[in-house]
Amino acid sequence: MQTETTxxxxxxxxxxxxxxxxxxxxxxxxxxxxxxxxxxxWKGGVHTRTEMNxxxxxxEEHKRKQTFVSETDHPEVFAAPDSAATPVELILSGLAGCLxxxxxxxxxxxxxxxxxxxxxxxxxxxxxxxxxxxSGTRNGFxxxxxxxxxxxxxxxxxIKAVVAQSQKRSAVFxxxxxxxxxxxxxxx
Amino acid sequence: xxxxTTIIIGAGQAGLAMSHCLTEQNIDHVxxxxxxxxxxxxxxxxxxxxLLSPNWQSRLPGYTYQGxxxxxxxxxxxxxxxxxxxxxxxxxPIETETGxxxxxxxxxxxxxxxxxxxxxxxxxxxxxxxxxxxxxxxFARDLTSDIRTLSSKAYRNPEQIEEGGVLVVGPSASGIQxxxxxxxxxxxxxxxxxxxxxxxxxxxxxxxxxxxxLAGVFDHTIHDVDDLxxxxxxPSMQLIGSPTRDTISLNSLQTSGVEIVGRSMGAxxxxxxxxxxxxxxxxxxxxxxxxxxxxxxxWIDQSDVREICLEAYDLAPTRMxxxxxxxxxxxxxxxxxxxxxxxxxPDYSWLNVPVLDGRGRLRHDxxxxxxxxxxxxxxxxxxxxxxxxIDGVADDARALSLHxxxxxxxxxxxxx
Numbered sequence: 001m002q003t004e005t006t007x008x009x010x011x012x013x014x015x016x017x018x019x020x021x022x023x024x025x026x027x028x029x030x031x032x033x034x035x036x037x038x039x040x041x042w043k044g045g046v047h048t049r050t051e052m053n054x055x056x057x058x059x060e061e062h063k064r065k066q067t068f069v070s071e072t073d074h075p076e077v078f079a080a081p082d083s084a085a086t087p088v089e090l091i092l093s094g095l096a097g098c099l100x101x102x103x104x105x106x107x108x109x110x111x112x113x114x115x116x117x118x119x120x121x122x123x124x125x126x127x128x129x130x131x132x133x134x135s136g137t138r139n140g141f142x143x144x145x146x147x148x149x150x151x152x153x154x155x156x157x158x159i160k161a162v163v164a165q166s167q168k169r170s171a172v173f174x175x176x177x178x179x180x181x182x183x184x185x186x187x188x
Numbered sequence: 189x190x191x192x193t194t195i196i197i198g199a200g201q202a203g204l205a206m207s208h209c210l211t212e213q214n215i216d217h218v219x220x221x222x223x224x225x226x227x228x229x230x231x232x233x234x235x236x237x238x239l240l241s242p243n244w245q246s247r248l249p250g251y252t253y254q255g256x257x258x259x260x261x262x263x264x265x266x267x268x269x270x271x272x273x274x275x276x277x278x279x280x281p282i283e284t285e286t287g288x289x290x291x292x293x294x295x296x297x298x299x300x301x302x303x304x305x306x307x308x309x310x311x312x313x314x315x316x317x318x319x320x321x322x323x324x325x326x327f328a329r330d331l332t333s334d335i336r337t338l339s340s341k342a343y344r345n346p347e348q349i350e351e352g353g354v355l356v357v358g359p360s361a362s363g364i365q366x367x368x369x370x371x372x373x374x375x376x377x378x379x380x381x382x383x384x385x386x387x388x389x390x391x392x393x394x395x396x397x398x399x400x401x402l403a404g405v406f407d408h409t410i411h412d413v414d415d416l417x418x419x420x421x422x423p424s425m426q427l428i429g430s431p432t433r434d435t436i437s438l439n440s441l442q443t444s445g446v447e448i449v450g451r452s453m454g455a456x457x458x459x460x461x462x463x464x465x466x467x468x469x470x471x472x473x474x475x476x477x478x479x480x481x482x483x484x485x486x487w488i489d490q491s492d493v494r495e496i497c498l499e500a501y502d503l504a505p506t507r508m509x510x511x512x513x514x515x516x517x518x519x520x521x522x523x524x525x526x527x528x529x530x531x532x533x534p535d536y537s538w539l540n541v542p543v544l545d546g547r548g549r550l551r552h553d554x555x556x557x558x559x560x561x562x563x564x565x566x567x568x569x570x571x572x573x574x575x576x577x578i579d580g581v582a583d584d585a586r587a588l589s590l591h592x593x594x595x596x597x598x599x600x601x602x603x604x
Contacts, residue, residue, distance in 0.1 A: 029546060157478065161475045164471045164472045167468040174465075178461075
């Protein structure tokens with residue numbers, strides 16, 4: 001399913017390959033089942049190191065070009081050394097990465113040249129939840145706001161339509177907005 | 189066993205139109221109907237329903253609206269009368285109260301088993317409509333039995349619904365009309381909103397369907413669209429046919445007191461979990477509506493219609509609740525009833541011919557099904573955008589009856 005990247009793209013997204021993949025996967029439903037993986041290790045305190053290398057898809061295991069790493073820690077107001085971003089900031093980072101990739105892909109598919117794309121994200125959280133002060137307050141975000149600033153060779157309406165479509169097709173937007181069953185197990 | 193050349197399954201608009209076209213070409217045929225003519229209009233619609241397309245928009249082959257109110261909207265009774273009138277005018281050879289149990293290949297023919305005996309025929313036209321089976325979300329089975337659930341197909345009127353709040357799931361034509369009727373009857377209605385097609389009833393002084401028809405939107409063919417799968421899955425237009433030509437929208441529903449919430453995703457302990465995507469689906473619908481209105485503006489400005497049109501204008505964006513609700517505790521909110529207005533899918537369980545794809549859809553090219561002599565009618569965007577409308581079956585019936593005739597001639601020549 002590998003396709004040569006053509007140099008006719010506007011935003012550097014190989015939309016032809018994506019469209020081709022869609023066609024192929026429609027005829028091969030099992031190949032579309034992917035499993036994403038990460039493994040993490042406690043580094044003392046509230047510091048964790050997570051490695052990502054390998055996922056399952058197209059019927060087989062895949063290795064990445066290198067092992068990617070993300071570190072998480074907590075800021076000083078949480079009595080931690082602040083050696084890395086918090087996990088919830090990585091959630092914002094994941095949402096931004098997914099939506100921006102979507103904006104680039106949808107714009108490519110619609111023949112829109114992007115000149116610059118920036119996104120600023122905010123997540124509202126009341127600490128009464130994680131501190132166990134109020135059981136009625138949820139632990140996680142009560143709302144997330146994403147503000148896009150996009151310079152592109154397109155009308156304002158067309159840019160808005162690209163952003164709306166990128167949410168519609170975003171994995172992380174779906175993960176955040178919809179319930180997901182989470183199964184946590186402990187090796188014995 | 190009885191014999192005929194072609195069997196049409198279903199005596200709704202699609203089956204009747206095809207019958208007329210086959211008669212014109214002297215093709216011997218029979219229409220099998222599980223109930224009476226226009227059966228789903230008789231038995232599967234709510235009492236107050238009016239068609240959302242105007243009276244004029246029912247140009248069947250050899251029959252159309254002749255009354256004095258072309259811009260009005262038929263009631264359910266008038267709709268049934270209209271189809272009865274068509275059926276008798278074209279003298280359609282209908283076998284009523286005849287349910288089809290199975291269709292299977294039989295040599296070069298098809299064996300059609302029915303509740304009234306077997307038929308053998310050379311070709312079959314499937315005109316059973318695209319609204320056979322309601323799409324009920326899988327989480328419906330996680331709700332406890334004290335919540336009454338019914339599909340929009342089973343809804344009749346507010347009196348049928350137990351006192352208390354109602355959750356209507358689905359913001360397309362059926363869902364918004366039912367939500368409005370129940371709210372007007374004094375119920376507390378919550379409407380769960382996923383992707384939808386927003387449209388105003390009138391734009392620049394003309395009926396929206398009139399404008400779209402004049403501008404040729406309904407005549408777009410399967411070759412005019414980029415993503416056929418997407419347009420075939422589009423939900424119905426948010427419209428209502430009322431004598432006062434009201435626009436019904438998420439804004440008008442909120443004004444009348446309906447609460448809009450996100451798409452229903454799951455249920456746990458009688459708490460319905462809602463998606464946080466309400467803002468996105470409303471923005472998508474607003475953007476798509478505006479794109480259509482600008483297209484219509486472009487067309488109006490090039491045509492004589494501009495003489496009778498108002499100036500172009502913008503519609504208010506869909507109002508969002510300040511904090512859209514993310515879970516509905518049915519007990520806390522006094523919700524006793526859930527109405528699924530979540531769309532339908534065709535039922536082909538009786539079709540014993542290998543023509544279905546992995547998702548249970550007919551494999552066909554513009555209604556020419558992937559088995560010799562097998563045809564479909566009335567499917568969503570089957571050949572044109574209007575294919576599943578009353579007004580859309582004429583073109584498809586004409587085109588497919590010609591193909592069918594050619595198939596029969598070729599088969600006869602081969603046999604000889």
